[in-house]
Amino acid sequence: MACALPAEAGVPISRFSCSELRREVINRGLVAEISGTTIWRWLRQDALRPWSRRSWIFPRDPLFAEKATAVLDLYARHWQGQPLAPTDFVLCADEKTGLQIRQRIHVSQPPAPGRPLRVEHEYRRRGTCAYHAAWDVHHARLYGHVVERSTIEAFDRLVQTVMAKEPYRSASRVFWVVDNGTIHRGDRAVTRLRSQHPRLRLVHLPTHASWLNQIEIYFSILSRKALDPDDFASLEDLTQRVLRFQHHYQEIAKPFEWRFTRNDLHHLLRNLNVPKLAA
Numbered sequence: 001m002a003c004a005l006p007a008e009a010g011v012p013i014s015r016f017s018c019s020e021l022r023r024e025v026i027n028r029g030l031v032a033e034i035s036g037t038t039i040w041r042w043l044r045q046d047a048l049r050p051w052s053r054r055s056w057i058f059p060r061d062p063l064f065a066e067k068a069t070a071v072l073d074l075y076a077r078h079w080q081g082q083p084l085a086p087t088d089f090v091l092c093a094d095e096k097t098g099l100q101i102r103q104r105i106h107v108s109q110p111p112a113p114g115r116p117l118r119v120e121h122e123y124r125r126r127g128t129c130a131y132h133a134a135w136d137v138h139h140a141r142l143y144g145h146v147v148e149r150s151t152i153e154a155f156d157r158l159v160q161t162v163m164a165k166e167p168y169r170s171a172s173r174v175f176w177v178v179d180n181g182t183i184h185r186g187d188r189a190v191t192r193l194r195s196q197h198p199r200l201r202l203v204h205l206p207t208h209a210s211w212l213n214q215i216e217i218y219f220s221i222l223s224r225k226a227l228d229p230d231d232f233a234s235l236e237d238l239t240q241r242v243l244r245f246q247h248h249y250q251e252i253a254k255p256f257e258w259r260f261t262r263n264d265l266h267h268l269l270r271n272l273n274v275p276k277l278a279a
Contacts, residue, residue, distance in 0.1 A: 001025065002043055002050045016050040018043070058272065061206040065269055068206050072262050074175055075137060075214075087172040091162065092215040093134040094179060095150045096222070101126035101238050104231045119229040129235055131222075131242055132158045134176070135215045140253040142218065144246055146239040155183045156196070163197045175201045179210050217256055221249070 001021060006013045011024060018036040025031055025039075043049065061067065070079075077084045084090070104120040111117050132155055133144030143162050147154040159176070168174050174197070178184045184193075190202045205212055226245040232238040 002046075002048045015053065018051075021050070057208050059206065059269070060208070064206040064209070065265070067204060068209060068212060068265055069262055070203060071177055071205060071212055072260065072265060074177065074203065075258050076261070077138065079173075079175070085172055087167075087170070088175070089139070089168060089171050089173070090137040090175045090177065091134045092137060092177045092213050093132070093155075093158070093184075094210070094213055094215045094219070095155065095181065095183070096131040096133070096219050097128075097150050099129050099131060099146075099227070099238065099242075100230060101129060101232050101235055102230050103233045108229065108231055117229070119231070123231075126232065126234055129238060130154070131219075133215055133218065133246075134158060134162055135218055137177075137214055137258075138255055140250075140255045142246055142250045142253060144243075146235075146242050148235065150183065152183045152192075156193070159193060159197065159200070163200065171199055173199055173201055175203050177203050177205065177213060179205045179213060180207055212260075214256055214258065218249070222246075 001009065001024065002016065006016055006020075009024065011020070013020065016024070018040045021039050022034055022036045025034065073079060074084075074090045077088075077090075079088070102123040103126055105122040105124065106120040108120065109118040127148075129146055129148050130150040131144060131146050132150070133142065135142055143158065143165075145154075145158060145161070162168055163174065176193070178189075180186075183189070184202065185204075193200050193202055210216055222242070222245060226241055230238075232241065
């Protein structure tokens with residue numbers, strides 16, 4: 001029962017708790033009596049938690065395996081079966097949109113003995129903005145800027161800033177790993193950026209696979225360390241916080257210990273009954 005959806009048993013709830021499982025097994029006559037503690041202990045022994053949930057999405061991109069493999073190979077410093085040269089670089093880029101500029105009505109109070117940080121519930125809205133960033137996968141270099149709106153021009157400006165710097169200006173190839181967001185989607189983006197930067201190679205992730213983009217790891221760190229709780233009086237205030245944290249993180253940054261490999265992907269897709277990876 002713990003491995004079945006309640007609806008399959010005609011129970012009008014979405015998830016079973018221990019008490020609900022107890023009630024159901026007794027109602028069905030499977031046992032005369034049983035405690036919720038006993039059920040919990042049995043579930044724990046079998047690593048079952050029917051009251052919890054995890055959101056996921058089934059891969060629907062027909063080229064999922066091919067695209068994901070290319071990205072994972074780049075992380076492992078290979079491209080099309082050949083090792084990357086020392087003059088090849090791999091960057092992950094994306095935009096963190098919809099950053100809320102919210103100013104708390106009262107100033108946040110710092111922690112004190114027996115009291116956590118206190119943040120005022122009410123706030124004034126000061127608009128939204130976006131943060132565009134790029135991360136050098138193998139050298140832990142970070143680049144980014146805050147913009148009022150996420151646009152093609154804003155993304156191209158980030159690319160221009162990075163490509164004008166060494167070592168990318170003199171690189172043999174610079175691979176940019178991106179998702180399928182509007183501002184860098186499809187062949188038009190490939191053509192646009194390649195015309196501006198002949199050494200640039202735009203590499204698209206599969207649809208719904210931002211979890212394979214290493215810049216998302218940094219965005220998560222930024223959110224937890226610098227943007228939560230949020231209390232910004234203006235766009236300039238938020239921009240200063242984001243860019244100061246970017247500078248701070250750059251001083252201590254190391255390449256992420258990426259452990260999800262081509263073999264892991266093959267195993268995942270096989271379990272999901274997705275077409276095999278190319279050899």
